[in-house]
Amino acid sequence: MRRAFARSAETLGITIAGPEFWGWHGRTLSSRAEHPERGSCWLRVLTAPQGKGTGKIWEGNRQAAALFDGRIHKPLLHDSMESSCDGYAYQAELHEYVTEPICSPSPVLHTDPDLPTAWWDSLRTDLDHVSTVPTDRVAVRQEWVDRTVPRFLDIPGPPITDWATAHGDLHTANLTAATPYLLDWEGFGLAPVGYDAAMLLAYSLLTPAFAHRVRDAFPVLKTEPGRAAQIIVITELLQSASRGDHPELVPALRLLATELS
Known part of the structure; x- marks a missing residue:
């Protein structure tokens, strides 16, 4: 290499x-x-x-x-x-080259970066634009949802009724702390509406103050499509944890899944 x-x-x-x-x-x-x-x-x-x-x-x-x-x-x-x-x-x-530091060295957020309102406004504006751009790339497939959600959560996979283009890997290690810049676009594509917000929330569950800001910034998480997106993201991260990635997040993911169910 x-x-x-x-x-x-x-x-x-x-x-x-x-x-x-x-x-x-x-x-x-x-x-x-x-x-x-x-x-x-x-x-x-x-x-x-x-x-x-x-x-x-x-x-x-x-x-x-x-x-x-x-x-x-x-x-x-x-x-x-x-x-x-x-x-x-x-x-x-x-x-x-972007000179701004990233918000977190790990996808799992452990310390609240206490970001200003302008940061959240910029992120939401950029994600709103991304969601409207047509693409034939697919980040999440219904077949995977139907097969994998029951395996990890013992509930039926939610039907994806609303689709939008998503960054696909939105967490604080892919966001800079000032503007913010959105980094690492290799996984972007069509996903459930609310998918990026759900991903950011799930990776932030160990930092309650930041998770609260995510929920405030993205009201879609309180809707039925947003609930489905959260269940799908939780399943993705539980599957990833079963392969050794970020096992410390599992209890919080399972608690959120119980609240959503």
Whole structure:
């Protein structure tokens, strides 16, 4: 991965200028870089086994750039390239460098960042715009809901009656603390109305004050579509926890599921 990262930097004409950051399960490697014309940038390299470098996740940031760059607060995508070596495919993306810190180092929020009203207004405005943009990408499928909700919650999967385009992975590790910028668009697509708000809420349950602000900022969570979105998100995170991701969130997720049921 490091060799592919270095090759990508050379091909894109940039110099690595910061520490490395590894993504989920080592699937991505990123760092600040310097471009002779653009200045500071962010290089992100995604890897997959040879022949698996396709599909929603692989294409997400590029497709999001075509739809949303310059229209909402997200880092611009300057350039991208693909390569392969030793049985693996690699995709390098050169993004605008955002100097603002993220709200949380982990998707699970443990400390309330105490964000101002303008932050929430900006986030809601951007998500409202995203929700209206047509796409053929799908972030959540009814078939998955019908199959998986009964397995983890022992209730029927709720029918998705209202759909909208969503960021798809909205949590405080993908939001900066000032503007906010929305980061990491590889999972965007059609989802239940209220899905992004439900995701932000679920990852914030260990910080009650912030969770309260999420509920206030997104009234959709109090509607029936919002209830369905929360049940679906809870199921997703319980499934993820069953594979070892953020087990500390499970009791709060199950308590919220009981309240919604």
